[in-house]
Amino acid sequence: MGTQHREDVGGADLDTLARVSGRIRASIEKVIEGKPEVARLALVVMLSEGHLLIEDVPGVGKTMLAKALARSIDCSVRRVQFTPDLLPSDVTGVSVFNQDTREFEFRPGGVFANIVVGDEINRASPKTQSALLECMEERQVTVDGTTYFLDAPFMVIATQNPIEMEGTYTLPEAQRDRFMARVSMGYPVEAAEIAMLDSHTRSNPLDDLEPVADASEIRKLIDIVGQVYVSEAVQRYAVAIATATRRSPELMLGASPRATLHLVRAAKATAAMSGRDYVIPDDVKDLAVQVLSHRLLTTVEASMSGRTPEAALRQIVAGVPMPESRRSAT
Known part of the structure; x- marks a missing residue:
């Protein structure tokens, strides 16, 4: 990562981003009680052109978060329920022979939408999970030698239950690495849970959500985020964190170069949303744990001693010197 060309973002652009992203966050928070940081991270990932993995036990609102974000934006949305019998062609699409025209016709699968909600992704087989690899990285799908491009914006929001739950498969490393960030919903605080009982028992709050932005606005916000400046010192800091994970004696798999890129992209979105x-x-x-931890694997010894990737990563980040917190003119 060398020194990049400067393209300053105008104040009007940042105001637009703050206004639109604020509307989307407010819309999500009508459904997800007491989780403002979860809603913020979902927005950060979307504006960074990334994909979000939501992991937690059943019943804490994983699918509700994904649907709330999708319904807040006036764009195409598809939901794919991942089950053990789901086929890769159900995800990507399939060529079907038309008896009338005597030609093969392509029938798009579940990924042909701006926002794809993959529910309980780790209940499908690894082969079906892998059907998402090309579309998540390259925004395209190849079926029978023909490539079909996906419309922008394109975001996969996948939910999964912890691997300890019955009937789940482990996500392949290549699949986890394509998710920009992982968020855990966690149980709500008492006040938020009481408020949820009051609002959710009368009706489904998702039914009342109206779009507060559209696909063209999201594309504009993504362009604004892309112009946010990252100094060489900050780039070196991100690389230093990733390098430290690869050298850690507690980790058998460290952060990939893709992970470093995702970390910097997410930081740009965070900066823009902060004005x-x-x-x-x-x-x-602040983003290191959410962006990197789900990609890391601890050694057998570290796992047996109860050491988690998150704990190892927090120690690593704490040990990497931070550059001066000032804007570089270089």
Whole structure:
């Protein structure tokens, strides 16, 4: 990552981003009680052109979060329920022979939408999970030698239950690495759970959600985020964190170069949502666990001692020196 060309973001652009993203967050928070940081991370991932993995036990609102984000934007949305008998062609699409025209016709699968909600992704077989690899990385699908491009914006929001739950498969490393961030919903605080009982027992709050933005606005916000400046010092800081995970004696699999790229992209979105046209080291540090931890694998010894990737990563981040928190003119 060398020094990049400067393209300053205008104040009007940042105001637009703040206004539109604020509307989307407010819409999500009508459904997800007491989880503002979860809603914010979902927006960060979307504006970074990433994909979000929501992991937690059943019943804490994983699918509700995914649907709330999807319904807040006036764009195409498809939901794919991952089950053990789901086929890769159900995800990507299939060529079917038309008896009338005597030609093969392509029938698009579940990924042909702006936002794809993959429910309980780890209940499908690894072969079906892998059907998402090409579309998540390259925004395209290849079926029978023909490539079909996906419309922008394109985002996969997948939910999964912990691997300890019955009937789940482990996500392949290549699949986990394509998710920009992982978020855990967690149980709501008492006040939020009481508020949920009051609002959700009368009706489904999703039914009342109206779109507060559209696909063209999201594309504009993505362009704004892309212009946020990242100094060489901050780039070096992100690379230093990733390198430290690869050298850690507690980890058998560290962060990939794709993970470093995702970390910097997410930091740019965080900076823009904070009203800045440049990234500071704290943007990178604050996102490190959500962006990197789901890609890491601990050694057998570390796992047996109860050490988690998150705990190892927090220690690693704490040990990497931060550059000065100032805007670089280089």
